[in-house]
Amino acid sequence: xxxxxxxxxxxxxxxxxxxxxxxxxxxxxxxxxxxxxxxxxxxxxxxxxxxxxxxxxxxxxxxxxxxxxxxxxxxxxxxxxxxxxxxxxxxxxxxxxxxxxxxxxxxxxxxxxxxxxxxxxxxxxxxxxxxxxxxxxxxxxxxxxxxxxxxxxxxxxxxxxxxxxxxxxxx
Amino acid sequence: xxxxxxxxxxxxxxxxxxxxxxxxxxxxxxxxxxxxxxxxxxxxxxxxxxxxxxxxxxxxxxxxxxxxxxxxxxxxxxxxxxxxxxxxxxxxxxxxxxxxxxxxxxxxxxxxxxxxxxxxxxxxxxxxxxxxxxxxxxxxxxxxxxxxxxxxxxxxxxxxxxxxxxxxxxxxxxxxxxxxxxxxxxxxxxxxxxxxxxxxxxxxxxxxxxxxxxxxxxxxxxxxxxxxxxxxxxxxxxxxxxxxxxxxxxxxxxxxxxxxxxxxxxxxxxxxxxx
Numbered sequence: 001x002x003x004x005x006x007x008x009x010x011x012x013x014x015x016x017x018x019x020x021x022x023x024x025x026x027x028x029x030x031x032x033x034x035x036x037x038x039x040x041x042x043x044x045x046x047x048x049x050x051x052x053x054x055x056x057x058x059x060x061x062x063x064x065x066x067x068x069x070x071x072x073x074x075x076x077x078x079x080x081x082x083x084x085x086x087x088x089x090x091x092x093x094x095x096x097x098x099x100x101x102x103x104x105x106x107x108x109x110x111x112x113x114x115x116x117x118x119x120x121x122x123x124x125x126x127x128x129x130x131x132x133x134x135x136x137x138x139x140x141x142x143x144x145x146x147x148x149x150x151x152x153x154x155x156x157x158x159x160x161x162x163x164x165x166x167x168x169x170x171x
Numbered sequence: 172x173x174x175x176x177x178x179x180x181x182x183x184x185x186x187x188x189x190x191x192x193x194x195x196x197x198x199x200x201x202x203x204x205x206x207x208x209x210x211x212x213x214x215x216x217x218x219x220x221x222x223x224x225x226x227x228x229x230x231x232x233x234x235x236x237x238x239x240x241x242x243x244x245x246x247x248x249x250x251x252x253x254x255x256x257x258x259x260x261x262x263x264x265x266x267x268x269x270x271x272x273x274x275x276x277x278x279x280x281x282x283x284x285x286x287x288x289x290x291x292x293x294x295x296x297x298x299x300x301x302x303x304x305x306x307x308x309x310x311x312x313x314x315x316x317x318x319x320x321x322x323x324x325x326x327x328x329x330x331x332x333x334x335x336x337x338x339x340x341x342x343x344x345x346x347x348x349x350x351x352x353x354x355x356x357x358x359x360x361x362x363x364x365x366x367x368x369x370x371x372x373x374x375x376x377x378x379x380x381x382x383x384x385x386x387x388x389x390x391x392x393x394x395x396x397x398x399x400x401x402x403x404x405x406x407x408x409x410x411x412x413x414x415x416x417x418x419x420x421x422x423x424x425x426x427x428x429x430x431x432x433x434x435x436x437x438x439x440x441x442x443x444x445x446x
Contacts, residue, residue, distance in 0.1 A: 011243050011244060012242060012245070012246065012247050031292070109184070113187060113191075116191045120191065120194055123194075123198050127201065138209055138212065139209060139213065139220075143205060143209065146202070146205075147202055149198075150201075150202045151231075153195040153198060154195045154198075154231055154235070156191075157188070157192045157194070157195040158192075159192075159238075162192075166184070169184075
């Protein structure tokens with residue numbers, strides 16, 4: 001001891017909570033990472049099922065969109081294009097989701113952060129609608145997807161998942 | 172070099188992790204609330220939602236809240252108690268050892284103790300099957316408890332009549348180099364021995380856990396008695412009234428009573444068998 005140590009504060013530093021676990025490239029993949037990836041894949045499967053259900057009743061959905069936007073200029077063609085664009089956009093996002101999940105499983109931190117950010121944004125959006133506009137979140141509406149988002153965030157933000165994603169970082 | 176590394180305590184990555192860690196905890200509170208309100212709307216399905224609410228609360232929400240709060244409020248230096256993985260105060264440290272790891276392994280094995288397996292998917296599954304089939308599993312893993320910010324280095328246990336709910340067990344932690352006990356004694360290992368009496372619902376964490384016998388001295392003395400009976404070269408020195416708390420509760424909410432003594436078992440004369 002060459003210098004006097006600093007006095008301890010009355011509380012521990014919150015940074016302690018996620019103290020970097022250090023360089024450990026051989027770390028075994030923790031259960032939390034696997035659980036997070038499984039939940040993301042579940043979300044992807046749910047999305048695929050949803051797209052499938054639309055494809056099966058394509059005509060009905062087109063008519064519904066057409067009817068909803070009766071006042072605006074709407075033809076069956078425009079309605080069909082709108083639906084097609086929406087479905088393709090969702091399909092692409094599902095593919096991206098699955099690819100990100102694959103990278104999380106391999107232990108890439110950037111993929112973990114992106115998935116967590118998307119989940120956090122979607123949770124915040126639901127919360128604001130629920131809080132301000134009294135949106136009903138029940139099992140019949142969005143409770144399941146919201147629950148999936150929150151569980152994904154819980155799993156991937158856990159200390160073991162963070163340590164695994166940062167196992168190659170030298171500090 | 173080391174000083175420069177120290178100064179970078181708050182990196183961007185850490186702040187991001189911290190944000191999501193706390194955000195997820197808050198979101199889980201909300202999800203628990205939503206599933207609780209849903210319980211009253213869906214008739215008999217409400218039972219399933221009540222169950223989901225309990226699992227969320229006991230295994231995801233409360234642990235994360237405990238983790239966040241205890242990290243800040245519970246002192247991170249030695250206070251004679253191990254801590255659970257959520258940061259709550261766990262079993263009392265009631266034994267100390269002098270000697271090497273191999274010597275402790277030899278002494279414990281000769282005293283008819285079985286080393287616990289680490290917690291893995293396989294060993295967890297074996298706990299479930301051995302409990303259901305009522306078969307004995309004497310190398311069953313013990314839950315992780317933390318001292319010096321580390322999980323126990325190893326643990327030993329003794330089964331009671333093939334009953335998986337009851338067992339003697341003791342966890343060992345290697346002390347950091349040059350570390351002294353409060354009062355200045357030097358020991359190599361600290362250990363926490365408690366006796367599991369039954370499996371039950373903890374009203375503290377709401378999780379299903381092992382309840383421990385409140386009189387931790389009985390277990391402490393049982394460990395010493397089996398050790399010295401198996402090998403008379405093991406000597407015991409007692410630090411009188413070492414404990415800071417004579418009655419307390421552990422992380423599962425079970426009460427603990429002790430006379431406050433800390434025996435130091437010297438196993439340095441035991442011939443180490445490297446296994």
